[in-house]
Every structure is written in C-alpha cells, then in structure tokens.
Amino acid sequence: MEPNQSSNLNEILKPYGVTPHFVENNGKVKKIFSNKGTLALKEISATTGVDFVRNVQRLFQLGYNRIVPIYPTLDGRYAVWNKDKLYYCMPWVLNEYKEDQFEKNKKLFRELARLHTISSKEITIAKEEREDHYEELTSRWEKEQEFLEEFVEACEKETYLSPFQLIYCLYYHDVSQALRFSRKKFDEWYEETKDHDKVRTVIVHGKISSEHFLYDERGYGYFHNFEGTRVGSPIHDLLPFLSRTLKSYPKYYDECIEWLMTYFQHISFRNEEMKLLLSYLAYPSTVISVVKKYFHTPKSKRNEMKFVKKIQRHFWLLKNTEYIIMRIDEYERQKKEQQQSQEGAST
Structure with a gap:
C-alpha cells in the first residue's frame, strides 16, 4: 500500500x-x-x-x-x-462450507424469515398516506395500460410490422393479462386495508442473495453486506430476489416455490401482505419499460435485434413469474379452504 x-x-x-x-x-x-x-x-x-x-x-x-x-x-x-x-x-469468513445451491437458498430463506420475525414492528400509518399510494400507483398503471393498448392498435394498423412490433403483438395478451391480475390484487389489498391505521415493518436486508449468505466452519449461515438495510415491508426483500432468480430461460421454478414455502412456514404472512406481494410480483413493469423505450427511440436509431432480444428476455421473466404466482395463489386458496373447514368443524 x-x-x-x-x-x-x-x-x-x-x-x-x-x-x-x-x-x-x-x-x-x-x-x-x-x-x-x-x-x-x-x-x-x-x-x-x-x-x-x-x-x-x-x-x-x-x-x-x-x-x-x-x-x-x-x-x-x-x-x-x-x-x-x-x-x-x-x-474474515472463509466461507469454505460446501453445499448445493438449493439447500443453501433454503437455509437463506429460513434465516430471512427469522430476521423478519424478530425485527417485526407495528407502526401507525395515516389512512391518507395509504390512499395517496393507491391512487398514485393506480393512475400510473392505468396510463401504462392505455399506452400498451394504443401501441398494439397502432402496430396492427401497419401494413408491414417490424420484428419488434410483431413479437409485441404476440405477447400482448399475456402482458395485459398479467397487468389485469396485478391490478385486481392491488384493488383487493386496498379494499382490505383502507381502514387500517397500522402496518407491519421489518428490518429489510436490502439485497439478499446466496453471495451475501456466508457459512462458518461449523456450517452455520450468516448474512453480511447489510449496507442497503432499511425498515420496510418484508416483500422488499422477496421481490428483488425473485426478479433476479427468475430472469432466465422459461422454466418451472419448483425450487423457488420450495424456498418461498420455507419462508412462509417460518413467518406468518398476512393476507393483505400476500395480496400486495402478488400484485407487485405480477406487474409486467420490465416489459412495459422496453416497449416505452422502443416507442420513444427514433426509427433511424432503433436496433430491432437488440429490442427483440430485450422484450423476449423480459417476457420469459413474466412467464416464469406467472408460474410462481399461480403456485402461491393455489397455496393461499388451499390454506383458506383448510381454515374454513377447521372453523366449520369446531362450530
């Protein structure tokens, strides 16, 4: 030095x-x-x-x-x-304990649930603040939905579609379906919580990943890289991890479901928290951003191949996410039916 x-x-x-x-x-x-x-x-x-x-x-x-x-x-x-x-x-942790990625992430999610549970705290929130968040996001999503509809109509009027326009038209139904599902869950979340004046917060790690979960010589896992830590909703740790993990070729991510189920088994996730998680997770924001960028790029500067590759990758993310959402939604439905059955048996 x-x-x-x-x-x-x-x-x-x-x-x-x-x-x-x-x-x-x-x-x-x-x-x-x-x-x-x-x-x-x-x-x-x-x-x-x-x-x-x-x-x-x-x-x-x-x-x-x-x-x-x-x-x-x-x-x-x-x-x-x-x-x-x-x-x-x-x-200085050597991190020499060897374990396959599936088991490592399973332990990571179990430990994340413990971190969120032990730091859980109710805070008071003004109803106006919740309402403002709902109206602001709803207004933005409505504008984005209108943009997607107008763009697909403009594409369909073209005599010869560009490669990007063609693939966007093919993807449009799935994208708009994801948007409608997201909006539905967001509306349900608001209806359920609009009169609540409390919200649960936890200490959020900020960037959970297997790279930030180290093992000592005994095989115990420890979080590090807490620089992005803050107080917020537990979903702020889950969403970025899922977004990074699911950004790949189309695949049924059953291992990802197991990691999430491990998390939910160790922390009691509330109904409204689950609806908000599904709403944010389903929203096709990355696809929309690619379409917007294509629309606002002058024709002379558009690289069709790059834009096609981009929308294809983000569409794969959307479809991988859709599978996770379907499984979580089914898990929630079964849990609700089981609770109703137990309540009926006890009366």
Whole structure:
C-alpha cells in the first residue's frame, strides 16, 4: 500500500486497537492481517451508513446473531467516520462450507424469515398516506395500460410490422393479462386495508442473495453486506430476489416455490401482505419499460435485434413469474379452504 493509504488505514483501525501487518486490497473490502487475527474492513457511503449502524445495533439488541459479527470500537461504536466515509470491521469468513445451491437458498430463506420475525414492528400509518399510494400507483398503471393498448392498435394498423412490433403483438395478451391480475390484487389489498391505521415493518436486508449468505466452519449461515438495510415491508426483500432468480430461460421454478414455502412456514404472512406481494410480483413493469423505450427511440436509431432480444428476455421473466404466482395463489386458496373447514368443524 502507498504511504498515505497506510497512514489512513492505521487511523481507521486505531479505534479498534488493531495494528495491521499486511493488507490485501479488494476494492471496498480490505483483508487485514493484524495483531487481532484476519479481519475484513469495509467502506460504505455516509448516506446509507446511518441506517446501517442503527439497524445492526437494533438486531444485536433483539438477540439476532446470524449476521457476520461486526466488531465495535474500543468505545462501543459500530463504524468509524473517516474522510466522508464510514468503515466497519468484521472477521474474515472463509466461507469454505460446501453445499448445493438449493439447500443453501433454503437455509437463506429460513434465516430471512427469522430476521423478519424478530425485527417485526407495528407502526401507525395515516389512512391518507395509504390512499395517496393507491391512487398514485393506480393512475400510473392505468396510463401504462392505455399506452400498451394504443401501441398494439397502432402496430396492427401497419401494413408491414417490424420484428419488434410483431413479437409485441404476440405477447400482448399475456402482458395485459398479467397487468389485469396485478391490478385486481392491488384493488383487493386496498379494499382490505383502507381502514387500517397500522402496518407491519421489518428490518429489510436490502439485497439478499446466496453471495451475501456466508457459512462458518461449523456450517452455520450468516448474512453480511447489510449496507442497503432499511425498515420496510418484508416483500422488499422477496421481490428483488425473485426478479433476479427468475430472469432466465422459461422454466418451472419448483425450487423457488420450495424456498418461498420455507419462508412462509417460518413467518406468518398476512393476507393483505400476500395480496400486495402478488400484485407487485405480477406487474409486467420490465416489459412495459422496453416497449416505452422502443416507442420513444427514433426509427433511424432503433436496433430491432437488440429490442427483440430485450422484450423476449423480459417476457420469459413474466412467464416464469406467472408460474410462481399461480403456485402461491393455489397455496393461499388451499390454506383458506383448510381454515374454513377447521372453523366449520369446531362450530
């Protein structure tokens, strides 16, 4: 390391009582060989750092210990401020425990359910705030639905359709069907919750993935990379994971269903939360964004092949998501029937 970098590093590590012997630079993470063992020093932006420190402290206070341990400084701080950046220190986890991806993600979802359950908290929300969210999203979705309808009508009037226009017309029925389902679930969510003044929040990890779930030598899994943590709905952890996982060739993602069922078995997901999850999950936002971009790109600058590939990939995502939604919806229907049957038997 350069002398000024070494001096800066010593300044950051001093509050921990750590003396570095050798440093491996891995971008925002530095592997520190020191007088206190092998450590990881990570840099985070000041904008996200405040939430990170607050939420990690809260989880520790709640007794949640499945986070890669974050070492406090000698005076009890969980991060060090230095030159407009925050730094935190933790052990360097080897992550050498080998396990297939299916089982690893199953453990990840079980642990995520525990994280959400232990940090669950009811907060008061103004009815006007819920109404504003409903009206704003509904208005935007109606405009997008009108755009899709107008564009398909314009395509059908063409004598010769471009490759993109042709494939869009073929996909239009499935896209509009997904949009209607999403809107239906969103309306049901609002009708069910419009008079509620409470909402459940949890500490959201922010970017769950198998890469951010490490194992120690005993095979215990730990979350790390909590920089994007915030307080919000549990669906804010589920949706990004599903979007990334389902972005592939068309496939029946039964393993994804098992991961979700593992999660739902360990956390009591409310009826309105499930409806909102299905609504957001079903909405074909990525397909719509591709169509909009095509429409607003001048004809002379359109690359038909690239646009066709893009809409095809996002349509595959829509169809993979559709399978997951159908399975979850069926699971919810069976659960409701079972509850009604049990209630009928007890009367």
